[in-house]
Amino acid sequence: MLVAKGLSAGYGRSTVLHDIDLEVKPGEIVTLIGANGAGKSTLAKTIAGLIEPRGGVLTLGGENAQNLSAKERVRRGLCLVPEGRQIFGSLSIEANLRLGAYAHAEMSAADMEASIHQACEAFPILLARRQESAANLSGGQQQMLAIARGLMARPVLLVLDEPSLGLAPNLVKDIFRLIASLRSTGISILLSEQNARQSLAIADRAYVLANGRIIHSGEAKAIAAQSDIAQAYLGAGHQIGGQVQGNARVAQMRDLLVAFANDR
Amino acid sequence: MLGLIEALIGGIIQGGVYAAIALGFSLVFRVTGVVNLSQGAFSVLGAMGMYFCQVKFGIPILLSVIIAVLGTALFAAIVGATAFVPAVFRLPVSNTLMLTAGLLTFFEGVTLVVWGNQPYALPTFSGEAPILLAGIRIPTQGLWLSSGSLAIIVGLWWLLHRTRMGQALLASAENPLAARLMGVNVGRMMVLAFALAAGIGALTGVLFAPVAAIQFDSGRMLSTSGFIAVAIGGMGTFGGAVVGGLILGIAGQLAAFYVSSLFATSLSLALLIVVLIWRPAGLFRAGAVQRVDVRVNSIIHRALVRLPGRAAIALGGVLLAVFGCLPLLPLPPGVISSLAISMIIFLAVLGLDVLMGYTGQVSLGQAGFMAIGAYAAAILATTHEWPPLLATLAAMGLSLVCAFALSLVTGRLRGHYLALATLTFGLLVDSLTVGLIDLTGGPSGLVGIPSFAIGSFEFDSSEQMYYLALGIAAVVIVLLEGGMRSSFGRSLQAVRTDQLAAAALGVNVPAVKLAALCISSALASLAGSLYAFQFHFLSPEMVSTPRSFDFISMLVLGGEGTLIGGLLGALFLTMLPTLVQSLAVYKTIVSGLLLVGAILLLPEGLFGRMALFVARRWTSGARGKE
Numbered sequence: 001m002l003v004a005k006g007l008s009a010g011y012g013r014s015t016v017l018h019d020i021d022l023e024v025k026p027g028e029i030v031t032l033i034g035a036n037g038a039g040k041s042t043l044a045k046t047i048a049g050l051i052e053p054r055g056g057v058l059t060l061g062g063e064n065a066q067n068l069s070a071k072e073r074v075r076r077g078l079c080l081v082p083e084g085r086q087i088f089g090s091l092s093i094e095a096n097l098r099l100g101a102y103a104h105a106e107m108s109a110a111d112m113e114a115s116i117h118q119a120c121e122a123f124p125i126l127l128a129r130r131q132e133s134a135a136n137l138s139g140g141q142q143q144m145l146a147i148a149r150g151l152m153a154r155p156v157l158l159v160l161d162e163p164s165l166g167l168a169p170n171l172v173k174d175i176f177r178l179i180a181s182l183r184s185t186g187i188s189i190l191l192s193e194q195n196a197r198q199s200l201a202i203a204d205r206a207y208v209l210a211n212g213r214i215i216h217s218g219e220a221k222a223i224a225a226q227s228d229i230a231q232a233y234l235g236a237g238h239q240i241g242g243q244v245q246g247n248a249r250v251a252q253m254r255d256l257l258v259a260f261a262n263d264r
Numbered sequence: 265m266l267g268l269i270e271a272l273i274g275g276i277i278q279g280g281v282y283a284a285i286a287l288g289f290s291l292v293f294r295v296t297g298v299v300n301l302s303q304g305a306f307s308v309l310g311a312m313g314m315y316f317c318q319v320k321f322g323i324p325i326l327l328s329v330i331i332a333v334l335g336t337a338l339f340a341a342i343v344g345a346t347a348f349v350p351a352v353f354r355l356p357v358s359n360t361l362m363l364t365a366g367l368l369t370f371f372e373g374v375t376l377v378v379w380g381n382q383p384y385a386l387p388t389f390s391g392e393a394p395i396l397l398a399g400i401r402i403p404t405q406g407l408w409l410s411s412g413s414l415a416i417i418v419g420l421w422w423l424l425h426r427t428r429m430g431q432a433l434l435a436s437a438e439n440p441l442a443a444r445l446m447g448v449n450v451g452r453m454m455v456l457a458f459a460l461a462a463g464i465g466a467l468t469g470v471l472f473a474p475v476a477a478i479q480f481d482s483g484r485m486l487s488t489s490g491f492i493a494v495a496i497g498g499m500g501t502f503g504g505a506v507v508g509g510l511i512l513g514i515a516g517q518l519a520a521f522y523v524s525s526l527f528a529t530s531l532s533l534a535l536l537i538v539v540l541i542w543r544p545a546g547l548f549r550a551g552a553v554q555r556v557d558v559r560v561n562s563i564i565h566r567a568l569v570r571l572p573g574r575a576a577i578a579l580g581g582v583l584l585a586v587f588g589c590l591p592l593l594p595l596p597p598g599v600i601s602s603l604a605i606s607m608i609i610f611l612a613v614l615g616l617d618v619l620m621g622y623t624g625q626v627s628l629g630q631a632g633f634m635a636i637g638a639y640a641a642a643i644l645a646t647t648h649e650w651p652p653l654l655a656t657l658a659a660m661g662l663s664l665v666c667a668f669a670l671s672l673v674t675g676r677l678r679g680h681y682l683a684l685a686t687l688t689f690g691l692l693v694d695s696l697t698v699g700l701i702d703l704t705g706g707p708s709g710l711v712g713i714p715s716f717a718i719g720s721f722e723f724d725s726s727e728q729m730y731y732l733a734l735g736i737a738a739v740v741i742v743l744l745e746g747g748m749r750s751s752f753g754r755s756l757q758a759v760r761t762d763q764l765a766a767a768a769l770g771v772n773v774p775a776v777k778l779a780a781l782c783i784s785s786a787l788a789s790l791a792g793s794l795y796a797f798q799f800h801f802l803s804p805e806m807v808s809t810p811r812s813f814d815f816i817s818m819l820v821l822g823g824e825g826t827l828i829g830g831l832l833g834a835l836f837l838t839m840l841p842t843l844v845q846s847l848a849v850y851k852t853i854v855s856g857l858l859l860v861g862a863i864l865l866l867p868e869g870l871f872g873r874m875a876l877f878v879a880r881r882w883t884s885g886a887r888g889k890e
Contacts, residue, residue, distance in 0.1 A: 071447035103447030
């Protein structure tokens with residue numbers, strides 16, 4: 001389905017991802033776990049085509065994909081549900097869903113309606129409130145909308161970036177149950193999560209990311225059982241990640257701060 | 265009563281024009297997060313195109329309208345794709361705002377070169393005779409105008425809410441990242457919004473031109489009115505744009521009906537100031553705009569270029585020697601006087617650099633302070649026979665008072681609203697210099713201004729004025745150079761980088777902004793006074809708002825945050841038309857192109873690029889020695 005070999009990517013002068021080897025097979029749920037700043041979101045964005053890779057190979061369904069635009073990747077069934085939900089709050093729920101199918105311009109009105117019903121099968125509340133502005137939805141419902149919007153593109157591989165971020169614990173459970181239930185539809189899922197325990201529980205295989213490198217990979221159950229990995233995962237949180245180094249504004253403010261400290 | 269109704273109808277017609285222009289503003293603002301100051305110029309291009317088709321070539325009206333509107337939109341699409349949209353992606357919002365000021369100048373230049381500077385009046389669509397309805401006269405073109413505005417409003421609503429393309433536009437406006445994930449080409453949507461806004465502007469211009477003579481720089485006035493309407497209604501909301509336009513139109517016509525038409529401009533400006541103080545975000549709240557601001561803030565400002573201390577001193581010495589010797593060369597008197605003027609103008613650009621380059625506060629009203637300095641000093645020295653030095657200092661005092669008053673309005677404003685408030689201030693000063701005829705001599709200006717003098721020593725030649733300005737500039741640069749390296753200078757830069765973070769570090773943000781504004785306005789005022797003493801004559805257009813745009817061009821061309829860079833810009837843009845008289849007609853277009861080109865290709869400016877080169881060499885050299 002999706003194969004990455006020796007993938008590297010970054011922002012500006014700093015390289016965030018180094019030599020990533022990763023594979024998602026058809027019908028699989030694969031989870032990508034790692035601390036804040038480990039490079040999970042960068043990897044998700046690189047796979048979706050929002051960031052150009054610096055090196056390596058990315059193939060999608062056997063075809064070379066690293067030169068495809070984000071739109072072309074969506075058309076071929078690769079769909080990213082981004083971190084922080086990123087719904088269009090000022091538009092209606094229905095408009096959000098329709099935009100999910102934007103890449104499929106050829107879709108007829110009847111097909112569109114059928115897609116909306118299909119995507120909302122697990123989320124009846126979205127259908128019931130489809131004319132309402134999406135900003136009125138609660139956090140958990142917005143995450144559901146984001147996933148449903150992703151399903152509108154009729155994906156074969158759904159990349160979910162931190163779907164549990166900022167949700168109450170009981171909602172987090174719901175979201176994970178829902179992701180597990182998507183398995184029956186045959187869609188492959190790449191799930192990037194900080195919440196390692198719960199994502200390992202629903203995944204087939206897992207990759208552990210730290211400082212932009214994959215430090216472990218294997219069966220999800222095996223990784224969940226290994227205590228030293230949890231150790232490594234927690235340890236990574238105490239180092240400065242690549243993301244912070246890449247932020248020039250932080251650097252600029254830091255310089256000013258040092259200068260102020262010297263003044264006084 | 266009849267008169268009042270007719271004034272109201274006139275207000276609605278006028279308001280429709282403003283509303284249509286405001287819609288163009290709102291569309292571009294929503295999708296790109298940038299206020300496009302060149303919006304009004306599209307109306308002028310549309311009207312000129314219409315004149316070409318209809319009057320010159322005798323093409324039927326409807327076909328002419330279509331050609332003019334589509335032609336303008338196509339032209340805008342090209343400009344949008346090559347200049348505007350790349351800037352939106354790459355540059356901080358303040359630079360993109362300046363880029364649109366450059367585009368406005370560029371469009372004016374194009375119009376000037378193609379159609380000249382005479383006003384054009386188009387024939388009305390269906391005769392001059394107004395329709396009489398129960399004794400009320402309604403001009404037929406007014407009907408065309410209001411139905412045109414209505415068609416634009418309805419058409420835009422339909423496009424945005426009922427078509428796939430419109431939804432993609434709205435999605436790009438609200439969340440560009442998510443829109444890209446849906447497969448929307450956000451850059452193309454921005455170009456589309458820009459071209460669509462241009463089409464709307466052109467259609468408005470075509471319909472408006474028969475009732476108002478249009479000339480190459482009418483776009484400025486239309487941009488301003490549309491901008492004011494948008495600000496009253498609320499930026500980025502389409503309903504707000506329409507309501508703001510109507511309020512502005514009706515208020516203007518009522519003011520003209522009850523008081524006088526001279527008063528209409530001042531009234532609309534006063535209306536805007538009231539709204540800015542009372543509800544800085546406009547009457548209608550835009551939900552989506554918040555997001556746009558977040559994105560805009562994520563583009564960081566470039567770090568300022570700093571020459572190492574010894575390099576700066578060496579360079580300063582060399583520059584002072586070169587500029588000190590310049591008048592000793594056998595130059596024609598015209599060149600000497602241009603040099604003196606450049607040096608005087610450089611003082612105002614220096615002030616702008618402190619405010620814009622170091623503190624990041626976009627000001628479109630710098631010429632306003634120059635006007636205050638020029639008129640106050642000239643009036644005191646001429647009518648009241650004050651000694652010029654005292655008059656100049658008094659004028660600076662008045663400017664500081666005005667700066668303080670302005671800061672009461674602008675204190676809470678940022679970004680576009682700040683730019684808007686300063687533009688309003690500049691325009692208010694413009695309307696006063698023209699309107700207060702008893703004091704300023706009105707449009708014909710003031711004559712018989714004496715030479716500048718300190719005690720009994722008169723600076724009565726251009727050469728002497730040149731040395732005076734050079735001396736002042738040198739002293740000011742040394743003071744500012746030291747100031748900018750002190751903790752005060754760093755607090756300015758902290759405000760420029762991130763106001764919130766600066767406040768968190770203990771920087772008194774309002775005080776720092778006020779200080780920067782005061783330095784900037786004092787220098788502009790000084791430049792204005794010297795300008796008046798140099799010319800012995802003063803008229804409103806010498807110190808009016810287009811000058812503010814010139815200053816920005818000079819600053820950006822030379823290099824923001826470099827102090828000395830503005831001199832290159834001032835010299836270049838002042839000397840160019842003097843040296844090549846026959847090319848004077850191209851001055852506007854060149855100036856616009858230079859500003860746009862500099863912002864896109866040379867964001868650190870001529871001097872900034874040089875300083876960067878020297879600074880890198882210097883540090884690598886120093887490292888080599890270790």
